[in-house]
Structure formats: C-alpha cells, structure tokens
Amino acid sequence: MSFTRALSCNLLLATAACMAGNYYQIRDGIPNSQYFLKANVVGNQYLFFIGDSVLAGTGLRDQGLRYSAQMVKGLKKYFPEADMRETRHIQPGGSWFGLYRCSRGQAVFGEVICSGHLAILDFAADDRNADPEVVKTSLEGLVRQITRYRATHSRILVYTLTPEMLADYQAGKVPEYIQISEQIADHYGIPSLNLAKYAADKIIAGDISFADFSADGINPTDAGAKLYAEAVAAFMDALMTAYPTPEKPQPYVLPAPLFPATDDNGRIVAYEDPQVQRIGNWQPGQASPIGPFRHLLVSAEPEATLKLKFKGSEIGLLDVVGKDSADLAYAVDGAAFQTLPAPKDATGPTLRPVSLGRGLDRNAEHELVVKIASPGTARIGGILLNGSIADAYAGLSTLERIDAIYAAMDPLVYQPPAGRFANIPKAMAKLRDGGELRMVLLGDSIIGNTSGSAFDLLLMRRYPKCKIIKITSLRSSTGCTYYQHENRVESYVLKHNPDLLVIGGISNGGDAEAVRSVIRQVRAQKPDTEVLLLTPVFGAVRDEHIRTFTPEIDTTTSNFRYNMQKVAAEEHCAFFDMTGPWWAYIQATGKTYGWFQGDAVHANARGCQIIARLLDQWFAE
Numbered sequence: 001m002s003f004t005r006a007l008s009c010n011l012l013l014a015t016a017a018c019m020a021g022n023y024y025q026i027r028d029g030i031p032n033s034q035y036f037l038k039a040n041v042v043g044n045q046y047l048f049f050i051g052d053s054v055l056a057g058t059g060l061r062d063q064g065l066r067y068s069a070q071m072v073k074g075l076k077k078y079f080p081e082a083d084m085r086e087t088r089h090i091q092p093g094g095s096w097f098g099l100y101r102c103s104r105g106q107a108v109f110g111e112v113i114c115s116g117h118l119a120i121l122d123f124a125a126d127d128r129n130a131d132p133e134v135v136k137t138s139l140e141g142l143v144r145q146i147t148r149y150r151a152t153h154s155r156i157l158v159y160t161l162t163p164e165m166l167a168d169y170q171a172g173k174v175p176e177y178i179q180i181s182e183q184i185a186d187h188y189g190i191p192s193l194n195l196a197k198y199a200a201d202k203i204i205a206g207d208i209s210f211a212d213f214s215a216d217g218i219n220p221t222d223a224g225a226k227l228y229a230e231a232v233a234a235f236m237d238a239l240m241t242a243y244p245t246p247e248k249p250q251p252y253v254l255p256a257p258l259f260p261a262t263d264d265n266g267r268i269v270a271y272e273d274p275q276v277q278r279i280g281n282w283q284p285g286q287a288s289p290i291g292p293f294r295h296l297l298v299s300a301e302p303e304a305t306l307k308l309k310f311k312g313s314e315i316g317l318l319d320v321v322g323k324d325s326a327d328l329a330y331a332v333d334g335a336a337f338q339t340l341p342a343p344k345d346a347t348g349p350t351l352r353p354v355s356l357g358r359g360l361d362r363n364a365e366h367e368l369v370v371k372i373a374s375p376g377t378a379r380i381g382g383i384l385l386n387g388s389i390a391d392a393y394a395g396l397s398t399l400e401r402i403d404a405i406y407a408a409m410d411p412l413v414y415q416p417p418a419g420r421f422a423n424i425p426k427a428m429a430k431l432r433d434g435g436e437l438r439m440v441l442l443g444d445s446i447i448g449n450t451s452g453s454a455f456d457l458l459l460m461r462r463y464p465k466c467k468i469i470k471i472t473s474l475r476s477s478t479g480c481t482y483y484q485h486e487n488r489v490e491s492y493v494l495k496h497n498p499d500l501l502v503i504g505g506i507s508n509g510g511d512a513e514a515v516r517s518v519i520r521q522v523r524a525q526k527p528d529t530e531v532l533l534l535t536p537v538f539g540a541v542r543d544e545h546i547r548t549f550t551p552e553i554d555t556t557t558s559n560f561r562y563n564m565q566k567v568a569a570e571e572h573c574a575f576f577d578m579t580g581p582w583w584a585y586i587q588a589t590g591k592t593y594g595w596f597q598g599d600a601v602h603a604n605a606r607g608c609q610i611i612a613r614l615l616d617q618w619f620a621e
Contacts, residue, residue: 028189046116074236280304285591294594312387326376443505
C-alpha cells in the first residue's frame, strides 16, 4: 500500500469503527483527493460516482438526500472553496459492465468517466444476482483499471442495502457480497462505507421497518435516505480527519491481483476500429435512440457479419435493442453458433451489455463472429473485451496515422477565399521560402484538439522548406475574456515569442472585443506579431455556432462569427470562418455529429482531421 499507516492511527481508526457500529473503514483514506480539493485546480474537481438506481436517487422526493449529494456535502464541510462537480453514471450490468465502461478512451461512448480525482463505486443492488466469482474479478479489475487510468485516483466503495443482505444480517451473517468487497478494499487500502449494515442495524433494532425504509426493497424512501445521510456524515468526518492533506499527491502502486483470475484490461472496442471486419451492408455513424452512445453501427441485412480477432479472457457485445431488433448469432473460436435473441418484451430502446465468452485463455488468439440471424435491425455500439487487439496504426508515424484516419473518411472539399493571406505576409513567406515559423495557438481545449490534429505536419509537407514550431498555449474552458486581464498575454503568448498567433476555440464567451484586447496587448509589446482568428468548431449542440448555424456568416445580426470577422478586418488580422465549412461537411456526410466527437464537446480523431484538413486547405496557395 502506498500510504503508511502508523500503529497509533490504526488503533484510533479501529476504535472509531467499533464505536460507529463497524459500518465503515477508513484504511488508507483519500489524501490525494484532499490535495486536489485544497488546490482547487480547474478540471481536477470532478467526483465520479458509478452505480445503480440508488445512486440515481430513484423514488426520492428530496433529491438532496441522495447519498452522493450527502458525500459532496461532507467534502464541502472541509473544503468549502473547492469547485466540486458531482458526476453520476447510472448503468445496468453492475460491476461487470463497470469494468468495461471505465476504461480509458471510450471511442463509442465518448465518455470520460474516470475524470477528476475521486471514484465512488456502488454496485450492490445490481450485483445482487451476479455470480460471486464474476463479482470478484469484475470489481477487482475495475478498481485496478481506475488506478491504471490515473495513479493518483482516490477510491471509495459503497454498499447499499438489498433484501438479501438484510436477511443475512438478520441471521447474524455477513453477506457474501460484503465479504468479497471488503477483501478487495483491504487489499488495496480503499475506504468503504457499508450503508447496508447501518440500515440493517436500524431495522433489526426496530427503529424503522423495512417497508418504511424502502418501498421496493432497493431504493430508499426519504426516511431511508435520511438514515443513509446519518451514516455518510459520520463517515465523511472520519475520512477527512484521518490523514493530513499532503504537500503533493502520491501515486498508488498496484499490488499483484488478489484473485488470480482477475483481468484488468476491460475495454469497449469501437465497432469502427480497423480490426473489426464488416461483411455486408452496415451503416456506421448512425444516431442512437438512447445515450450514452454517440453513434451506432446499424444493419437490417440478414447474415450481415462482424468479425474480430483478439487476445483476452472475455468477449462480449454492447448493443441497443428494442421492438424491431433482430436476433443475433455468435460464435467464439469456430464453435457452433449460438443465438442471442432480441428481447420479446421490449417497450423501448434499451442498452444491452452481454457476455459472449468467459474464462478464455488470455494469452491465446481468439476470434469472435457475430451475424444477424432474423428479420429486424441490429444496432451495435461496441464489442466488450477484457484483453487486447492489434493496433492497426502500429509502426506508423504521426503523419502516416492521420493520413490513414482521413483516408477512411469522406473527402473534404473546401475552396478558401482569395486574399486571405493579406495580413500574414511574413508567415506565408516563411512557409514558401523556408525558415522557422513560431506559431502560438491560444485558447481552450478545442484549441487543444486543433493542435492534436497535427495540422502542422500537413503544412510542413505542403511547404517542405519551412520548420513550424507549434506552441499550444491553453487553459481548459478559457478564452480571451480571461487572457485579456492582468497581463496574462505575457505568460500565455509573449513569452513564446510568436511569429503567428492563432486565436480560436469555443470559450471566448461570444466576446469579440476581448479578442481585440488580446491582439492589441500582444502587438503593443511585439508589434510584428501576425494574427489569425478562427471561428468556433465543435462544442455542444446548444452552442450558438451550431444552434443558429448558417453556411455563410450572418451579417444581418450581431453574432460572434460576424463580430470576429469585423475585428479581424479592423485589426489587420487574417480570418478563417472555419465554422461554415466544418459544420457543412458534417451535415453532408450523412453521419450523426457524434461520429466526429470524443465526448459531448470535443473532437475525436476523425473530428480532429476535419480541423487539420481545413487548415491545410486554407493555407494552400
């Protein structure tokens, strides 16, 4: 374990646990989270809860009684200035599906579940009917996977009450699920909060009936949630006072797995991965009737087939099923096909994670084959794999990789306007004639996407005499409304000595005058700086540039694209209305916006290539 616990602390905590009815254990605590809460750094304050309907607050009249809200309240007591953001991820499939859902870089879901610094896991209700052997390897694998995602992640296990647990406690037994979970918590030094025991003790003591505690046996009533809130408050006080806030976060070092069968390489393989072979008429990039999918692979063609070669211990499927769904048939390693029937009682589209093969030799090569086996429609979200597949881009340079990604996309055709280089003559001279061009990209995480698109490699291929030095200067969710103040242009722009300053992103607050302020401040100290202004790309569908999109700039109203264009003209800057051709391209592909997104706001690899190819064509002579 990474944090050494002194004997005196052990005795103190053991005494406190006994006094509290032994319904929580602090173990190694969450000192890393204490550090991040105290530091209050933008982007680090997410607390992700993943679990079931209890976490969702199902049935509560007062949503503030949710135990997750009460845990945030407990943290706020000690870190009142921290900008905490509670994210709750409700899912079917318990800890087994959680193992797959919490992997790094979900290309299909477009989620970043393991964001922030603190993971709170609650699967008791959905794990109640699961095979205990599956729970062991899934929950441990999930814990390991979260730590592998970010080594400074703090973790807490929460157990809520089920009828089966209550029966065990009434019989004087510790529920098997609690035993398994506590073994894992002990092995990894994870704090645990046994709300199930706290509530069961109250019910057994006659303080409340089970019927009054929960109307359905799983989700607490407001009265039941108040009991949970009592337990949470004591737990959070003990958790926050057990260890001092460290001077810096310490990475957790994973020990060997507790259970030999545990495999911690769960992932959702995107159906569009080049290693997934599609046979027949499949339509990728289609809109999903439910979240959290960004897009689906759809077909209604009998015998349409998918194949995947892999290594790993388990293979499964993630799809959306409903009234019109087709039966599927599947085979692993050439075995006889088995039927995966469509649900006959479906009332609406439903997420279906399902295992198709378990206990496989994780070091051997395997193959999965899935095909449509009846009339109806298949809607595939991804393939669940606890293992690995070959990297289709292995050995390729960055330029070769982005070319391969773009080659699988619809070609982008864009005719840039004449005269666009009038205000960046020195930059264009360096591109044409050679030398070093220092290019500073200023903005937010969308500017991060722009930089990550590797457009500079395309420009250097187009202009081989020039060496582009690309400096990405950004702050998440930040635009010129921030950079214009307190001489921030010094640290974000001027210290990088730009020849060409590129300002873009979606976080300028619609304030073109703030952009003007930054331009003037930069030129006041470095008059020879040339500037290129970019209008927004990507972002949420509610954002102005998407919600009120017009292919050409609307010059009849005050809007950010038009105002940026005016600032560019008045300040003698180059201007690229990237919004117009970007969204027009997406609309023309026949694919949903999510096909190009990595999450609800940002671009994925395909989306980044729209940016890269537009910039390449804009700079082309």
